[in-house]
Amino acid sequence: MKYQEAKDKFILAWGSLGSSWGISRTMAQIHALLLISTTPLSTEDIMEELQISRGNANQNIRALMDWGLVEKQLKTGERKEYFVAGKDVWELAKQVAKERKKRELEPILKVLNQVQGVNGNTKEVKEFKEVTKNISDFAEQAESTLNLFINSKQNWLYKILSKIRS
Amino acid sequence: MKYQEAKDKFILAWGSLGSSWGISRTMAQIHALLLISTTPLSTEDIMEELQISRGNANQNIRALMDWGLVEKQLKTGERKEYFVAGKDVWELAKQVAKERKKRELEPILKVLNQVQGVNGNTKEVKEFKEVTKNISDFAEQAESTLNLFINSKQNWLYKILSKIRS
DNA sequence: CATAAGTTTCAATTATTATTGAAACTTTGT
């Protein structure tokens, strides 16, 4: 397979994976491009490669920086800004987990706790409380596990897998 | 807090959580409604509660059945179809993990393997191979862990947490 | 087999989200 073909395939696939991960298509494509790039890329490089507008490039690069997936890199003697993506896949996964926890898990946990305060004694209320309590317990477990993962220095999965299989 | 208020809050929150999980808003809302319902609901019940059209209700109910989150339940002597959601949160999580693995992880793994076949010796190609190989390894790890989870009979997280903390 | 009760499909519409492009803004060098 030719390099160009492989590259395009990868960028496309990463983009569509992104869509189902709360990361917009273009954002994921820019990320993919930076992942496989051997050098930092400027906004123009990215516009050129992905055939997107300046505004689009700018906004998505900034979103990637918000997520902590991409960093700005200045070249001495140049005014242009260049961007690089961290290449450590574990760091990437941790960063994504962290952001999603903040954006998704925490809000639902808040609501689940709030609605526990429902009052009444009908079977509807009882069922409601039971279900939401179960979900809340589960979500808290998930949160605690995610924290373990996010804060782990080393390869967490390997450790767990070796333990659980022993 | 009143029951109606709590219910609405929960359904709304579940809906917006769904959006960031590849489960459309309405689909997640129907699921939420069935989760807290004490009895099986018909299509009409759902249309009524969520103020949605018949077509919308029908399609999303069917999607939920595809995901294995909702089951049809027939009442003897009635022609109408009723629906129930499983209330075991672990089963729910497992089911969602299973579907997402199938829909997202497996396709990207396929592409990652394909693009490993790129040829050339430039530093671009080397970098490309390295990055995609790392991602592929990670994804395989993730897959294997997900399988462990999906196939586990009992509460997997508890086990892991107790082990890793020991 | 004709009708009623219910379910499914899908073209048209509506709502949501992403993208463009040009103007406004910021920073640096002369």
Added chain:
DNA sequence: ACAAAGTTTCAATAATAATTGAAACTTATG
């Protein structure tokens, strides 16, 4: 202070996804 190089913003537009509603279809029953 001005011009040049670069970045950011945002209203308008385009692309995508969800929803409606009515017609087509299916199934059970007298």
